[in-house]
Amino acid sequence: MNEKISLSEGSGGKEMQELIKKFREIFPIKKWKNEMDDAASLQFNGKLLFTTDSYVVTPVFFAGGNIGKIAFCGTVNDLAVMGAKPLGISLSIVLEEGFPKKDLFKIIDTIAGLSKKTGIPIITGDTKVMEKGSIDKIIINTSGIGKAEKILDEKISNGDRIIVSGGIGEHAATLLAERFNMKSKLKTDSKPLWNEINAVKKYIKQAKDITRGGLAAVLNELAEKNKKQFFIEEEKIPIKKEVRSLAEILGIDFYPFACEGRFVCICNKRNSKKVLKKLKKFNPLAREIGKVKRGNGVIVQTRFGKRILSWPSGKIVPRIC
Amino acid sequence: MNELIKKIHSVAKSLGRVKLMEVCGGHTNTVMKYGLKEILPENVKLVSGPGCPVCVTSQKDIDAVVEMALNGIKIATYGDMLRVPGTKKSLADARSEGADIQVVYSVDEIKEKDRVFFGIGFETTTPMTARLLEKGFTVFSAHKTMPNAMKSLAQKMKIDGFIDPGHVSTITGSKMWEEINLGVPQVIAGFTPEAVTRAILLLLEMIKRGEKRVKNDYREVVLPNGNIVAKRLINKTMKPIDAEWRGMGIIPNSGLTPRKEELDARIKYADLIKNIKSIENPACKCNEVIRGLIEPKECPLFGRKCTPENPQGACMVSETEGACAIAFKYGGKK
Numbered sequence: 001m002n003e004k005i006s007l008s009e010g011s012g013g014k015e016m017q018e019l020i021k022k023f024r025e026i027f028p029i030k031k032w033k034n035e036m037d038d039a040a041s042l043q044f045n046g047k048l049l050f051t052t053d054s055y056v057v058t059p060v061f062f063a064g065g066n067i068g069k070i071a072f073c074g075t076v077n078d079l080a081v082m083g084a085k086p087l088g089i090s091l092s093i094v095l096e097e098g099f100p101k102k103d104l105f106k107i108i109d110t111i112a113g114l115s116k117k118t119g120i121p122i123i124t125g126d127t128k129v130m131e132k133g134s135i136d137k138i139i140i141n142t143s144g145i146g147k148a149e150k151i152l153d154e155k156i157s158n159g160d161r162i163i164v165s166g167g168i169g170e171h172a173a174t175l176l177a178e179r180f181n182m183k184s185k186l187k188t189d190s191k192p193l194w195n196e197i198n199a200v201k202k203y204i205k206q207a208k209d210i211t212r213g214g215l216a217a218v219l220n221e222l223a224e225k226n227k228k229q230f231f232i233e234e235e236k237i238p239i240k241k242e243v244r245s246l247a248e249i250l251g252i253d254f255y256p257f258a259c260e261g262r263f264v265c266i267c268n269k270r271n272s273k274k275v276l277k278k279l280k281k282f283n284p285l286a287r288e289i290g291k292v293k294r295g296n297g298v299i300v301q302t303r304f305g306k307r308i309l310s311w312p313s314g315k316i317v318p319r320i321c
Numbered sequence: 322m323n324e325l326i327k328k329i330h331s332v333a334k335s336l337g338r339v340k341l342m343e344v345c346g347g348h349t350n351t352v353m354k355y356g357l358k359e360i361l362p363e364n365v366k367l368v369s370g371p372g373c374p375v376c377v378t379s380q381k382d383i384d385a386v387v388e389m390a391l392n393g394i395k396i397a398t399y400g401d402m403l404r405v406p407g408t409k410k411s412l413a414d415a416r417s418e419g420a421d422i423q424v425v426y427s428v429d430e431i432k433e434k435d436r437v438f439f440g441i442g443f444e445t446t447t448p449m450t451a452r453l454l455e456k457g458f459t460v461f462s463a464h465k466t467m468p469n470a471m472k473s474l475a476q477k478m479k480i481d482g483f484i485d486p487g488h489v490s491t492i493t494g495s496k497m498w499e500e501i502n503l504g505v506p507q508v509i510a511g512f513t514p515e516a517v518t519r520a521i522l523l524l525l526e527m528i529k530r531g532e533k534r535v536k537n538d539y540r541e542v543v544l545p546n547g548n549i550v551a552k553r554l555i556n557k558t559m560k561p562i563d564a565e566w567r568g569m570g571i572i573p574n575s576g577l578t579p580r581k582e583e584l585d586a587r588i589k590y591a592d593l594i595k596n597i598k599s600i601e602n603p604a605c606k607c608n609e610v611i612r613g614l615i616e617p618k619e620c621p622l623f624g625r626k627c628t629p630e631n632p633q634g635a636c637m638v639s640e641t642e643g644a645c646a647i648a649f650k651y652g653g654k655k
Contacts, residue, residue: 253354302354304355307652
């Protein structure tokens, strides 16, 4: 292990995965269950799920949202993809001295608006202020508890279908465009996913929200966890033209592009059409992108040959969520 | 699309073994990203050339800039340069020890005159460095020019045809390639998988007909005379020198250095860097990968000791241009 923390250990790729693995080895988990999942669960007449995440983002405000939106949605979504209805969220804010009050209340209003709209309350919180220069503007931590009758962790089989809930990479592309002073019509895809998951949870076996590390990380995580090969048809991946062009201009792959309101789910072949029909009501770009096979890793069939889709590694794109 | 591949297979049938080189790292990326190698006929071999600026930068240059940085000289450079291993340290190591190293996407981000820009790259990135020199900033130039390096490769490596670097050609123009006359067919190509596939077909057709022309198949951006403004700016601020390439040694007239000595960091800080002893890691096969002698996977370090997370050699650093990093990313460890 390196002696000092590097940026790549926070970029959602292999290095971060390894760091988290080391944390897991240190903390006793006991009756709670958590196997590379987004939230831990505890059996209690139904299941109680608990998750936490910290949020840093540059810029703090961007097209379609701000750090508050991704902090709320991120935790809601980690619960949702496990099949859990979010019951309550905690909100901790660490501010840099001198942070504009106006901006702080804009962020608070965003969170409050989402809380009202989704009916998911903010139930506890904390605020700290640190000396100027000791942190970058604002850090938010949210934790959440949720309740599920059945956790989405059914065993997957060869021939199962892999579905993505909408166009990928819009959040990353929005932030990149702003950072490089490019004008675009892009907006963050950040949104709470509970309604979408709730609509399809009967028909799907597993789900995972696409965040840092993008589709590349999610597909590799799911393939590794399930000890299966994921076979993806590149031409079927839904991606807006603007996102694709931005990736091309900057010379980077779109696969590791972060989303904040998209998920990948797996269902059997028979249910695929039903799931897609329901998901398309929320996002017309929902697509089946591939299937589960015997083997390991993620294979992409391009419109030419085949290749491996590897874990995102290093600091691929500037830190964005 | 399948039509192009079909045609390649049909033309290749009438040819013996053919070795083509894609010079530019951007082309290597396209080849690997779209799995083009696996759909080519068996007798057509595509080898990667020296077109990754990070990779061809000599160990000596890396060591020199690390030494400058450790001695308190403020440095600015492109992100990938940080992780290239030097003899003892990389620039990233120097930075974690407190050296002031700014990573830039564009040279316009450099504001302080006492910050030295470590400039790397071919004709494509040189104009930006030239602009910096015009504004009176100091530069440590590791800039390279393609033509003489390719001449040296064409002779030593028995390459049957070149896919010429597309972005380099936007600056140099297509005429330049005709003038240097490499003695084998060349196609200037763009970076889509269709463009690269078509370039392969055009090369095979020329080889079949015994032609040794340069075909510009990237006309949408490559003009016969290239980018005259950029060339003028480079010529005004920089002059050709013999440059050291990783893997290829010193190639005459293949580098560019500032015309004004007072802006040339190699001269300005000569005392600091003159006694540096650079030793390349003998286990690392970058030298051979750069010349297309071996595939990345044939290096004993590849995917074992040397990974994108922990690169042992320069070719494992740039995920968009380094042959080893690209092979790792799209082809896995084995």
